[in-house]
Each structure stands twice: as C-alpha cells, then as structure tokens.
Amino acid sequence: MTIALYPGSFDPLTYGHLDIAQRAAALFDEVVIAVYATPDKKRVLFTTEERMGLVEEAVKDLANVRVLSYSGLTVEAARDIKAQVIIRGLRMVSDFEREFEMALMNKKLAPDIELVTLMSSLEHQFLSSSLLKEVVKLGGDPNSFVPPHVGVALMKKLRR
C-alpha cells in the first residue's frame, strides 16, 4: 500500500491544488493532504483550522484522500503516517529552484522517502494562492480559480 503526503500552506486551496490532489489520488492508495500549521515567516490569511476545513470540503468526494495539519519537518510528518512518497505540484520555472532545493534537503534527511512532482495542468500554471488573495482584495472575482465554498470564504475575509 503506497501512502503519499501532499504538504503545503493551502492558504487557501485553489483549483491548482485540487487538480494535483485528484491526480495523486488516482496514482496512490492513500493521499494525505498535510496543511502546514506554522509557516513562521509567511503571513497566512486563514487559520490552520480554516485552511483544513476548506481543503476537507473540497476533497470530501475523494474516498482515498484525507486531511491533517502538521508543524515541523515535512519528512517527519511523512514518517508519522508511514508515507513512502511526498507529492508536490510544479508550475513553470518559478517553482523549480525552490522545489529542487527542498527535495535534495528532504532526501538527505529521509533517503527512504521519494519525492514525486506532478506538473501543473496548463490552465493552473499561473495560479497561486498569494496572487489570488491580491486579486480578490482589489475586487477581482475568485470563482474561476477556487471551488465555490473557498470563494465565499475569501470574500468574507477580504471584503469586509
């Protein structure tokens, strides 16, 4: 049985994240989406519980996907759930350097865990949670980028 951990901030989940989760669910027996609870330097818009709730609602129909939160090292979170694989999504060139650096560090820390990166689908290549938050703050409509319940949550947070 192959278990894959899909870690990230998910602040909030977008269709880009969901696409990677769906594709991973077709490849592995179990996919565990791990919401990073303590992004030190990164300012998050949604609390850990809110981010988890938004992810849970989005994947509720995927039988082999579950959601948890974690802090500390990603490889430790993977070990805790006996995952053999860590999943990451890769967009254009922008993600490559950082992902490659993290992958090499994780490989040093946990040689037994493999990293699998799935290329972002064409329509999600330029979609990031951070850009989306800027756009919504300035009056843009989030609904082509996120599931409806995430759109509602974004509007509530950013358009008071």
Ligand code: ADP
């Ligand atoms: P992190 O802070 O760990 O980068 P994110 O929530 O930004 O957390 O991203 C989590 C994972 O999802 C990363 O592997 C990222 O590359 C991937 N991802 C984010 N947006 C997209 C997208 N539009 N298409 C494919 N993968 C994506």
